[in-house]
Amino acid sequence: MNILSNLHFCLILGCYLHVIHSQVIQDSCASSSLENLNAQILFDTSSLLCSNVWSSEGFILRASQTGPSLWSFVLSAPSTNSYVAMGFSPTGGMVGSSAIVGWVAKDGSATMQSYFLGGKTPSQVLADQRNIQVMPNSSSIITFSSRMYLAFQLITYQPSSQLVFAVGGSLNQAPSPPSFRLTIHRNQLAVAFNYASGEGNQISAPYSDLKRTHGILNAVGWGVLLPIGAMIARYFKDEHKSYWFYAHVTIQLSGFIIGLAGIITGLVLNDRIDVNVAKHKAIGLIVVTLGCLQIMALLVRPSKGSDMKKYWNWYHHNVGRVLIILAAFNVFYGVYLADGGSEWNVTYGVFLCIIVTIALSLELRLLNEEDDC
Numbered sequence: 477m478n479i480l481s482n483l484h485f486c487l488i489l490g491c492y493l494h495v496i497h498s499q500v501i502q503d504s505c506a507s508s509s510l511e512n513l514n515a516q517i518l519f520d521t522s523s524l525l526c527s528n529v530w531s532s533e534g535f536i537l538r539a540s541q542t543g544p545s546l547w548s549f550v551l552s553a554p555s556t557n558s559y560v561a562m563g564f565s566p567t568g569g570m571v572g573s574s575a576i577v578g579w580v581a582k583d584g585s586a587t588m589q590s591y592f593l594g595g596k597t598p599s600q601v602l603a604d605q606r607n608i609q610v611m612p613n614s615s616s617i618i619t620f621s622s623r624m625y626l627a628f629q630l631i632t633y634q635p636s637s638q639l640v641f642a643v644g645g646s647l648n649q650a651p652s653p654p655s656f657r658l659t660i661h662r663n664q665l666a667v668a669f670n671y672a673s674g675e676g677n678q679i680s681a682p683y684s685d686l687k688r689t690h691g692i693l694n695a696v697g698w699g700v701l702l703p704i705g706a707m708i709a710r711y712f713k714d715e716h717k718s719y720w721f722y723a724h725v726t727i728q729l730s731g732f733i734i735g736l737a738g739i740i741t742g743l744v745l746n747d748r749i750d751v752n753v754a755k756h757k758a759i760g761l762i763v764v765t766l767g768c769l770q771i772m773a774l775l776v777r778p779s780k781g782s783d784m785k786k787y788w789n790w791y792h793h794n795v796g797r798v799l800i801i802l803a804a805f806n807v808f809y810g811v812y813l814a815d816g817g818s819e820w821n822v823t824y825g826v827f828l829c830i831i832v833t834i835a836l837s838l839e840l841r842l843l844n845e846e847d848d849c
Contacts, residue, residue: 517627525674555624558644564636574607578626579650588617603656690741697735698803711838759806766799
């Protein structure tokens with residue numbers, strides 16, 4: 477009888493502990509988890525509206541106006557050895573945003589810091605720039621049951637409704653003094669937040685469709701068609717037939733026209749967004765200039781047997797090689813600047829690997845044919 481009673485007690489205790497554990501480690505808008513933290517949060521949280529702003533990363537935002545020109549926020553996110561960030565954006569993009577960033581270091585110490593996101597490189601993300609006015613003695617960062625709570629108040633008439641969220645690059649890379657420099661984020665999200673209802677909806681980055689069009693046109697025109705056209709001229713040339721020449725010219729002109737459209741969309745994009753892409757733009761203009769020189773060279777192409785033909789060939793071949801190399805580099809660089817993600821780099825990288833492999837096999841065949849001659 478005692479054994480059954482003890483077993484029954486253990487089962488009840490186990491279920492009770494499981495319920496308590498579930499309540500502690502989970503946070504949701506349906507739960508009252510902040511009640512456990514009220515003693516540590518330095519302002520009243522009872523009137524805050526809750527929104528599950530980023531489900532895949534477990535970000536929960538509680539926010540509301542709690543006084544004249546005073547807004548209270550509590551951001552809840554899984555605790556890692558990297559950082560979580562919440563930015564107030566004027567455009568919906570990360571650049572130009574003022575952000576509150578929190579992290580837990582290896583030694584368990586928690587830190588919250590304000591930043592100005594002046595660009596996309598770590599050196600342009602500046603700590604403690606006071607671009608947003610945080611209420612003195614109201615901020616706290618709390619770690620509780622594998623989650624991190626960033627609690628702060630802003631002094632402002634109306635905070636931006638365009639919020640950006642980010643998760644740090646990798647574990648064990650929490651910012652450290654004296655610079656508190658942030659590593660590049662692993663993931664990000666932009667949300668249009670309604671302070672009246674507490675609802676947040678994901679928004680696309682500014683001019684995302686134009687950025688995508690710009691990238692696709694340049695990648696296809698300069699990065700795909702031009703290498704294919706060059707391979708046709710080198711490996712399928714036939715002195716007795718001219719099909720290779722027409723195929724080469726058709727593909728190269730198509731690549732030039734598509735690539736030129738990509739350059740034009742890039743110039744339009746550069747006028748509409750305030751982003752420093754001077755190097756990317758300069759390389760793109762060099763590429764299109766070399767493309768124009770190649771077309772001009774076609775118009776003055778010496779006839780077969782001319783003494784100038786060998787010099788023309790040297791010029792045409794080497795300018796084409798430089799153009800293709802610069803274009804391929806700029807495609808990867810453009811993906812990096814646009815935060816396009818690994819899938820873009822992987823897709824284009826696989827294509828280049830295939831092209832290089834085919835080119836090497838054809839080059840070996842060409843060398844063998846020359847040796848036989």
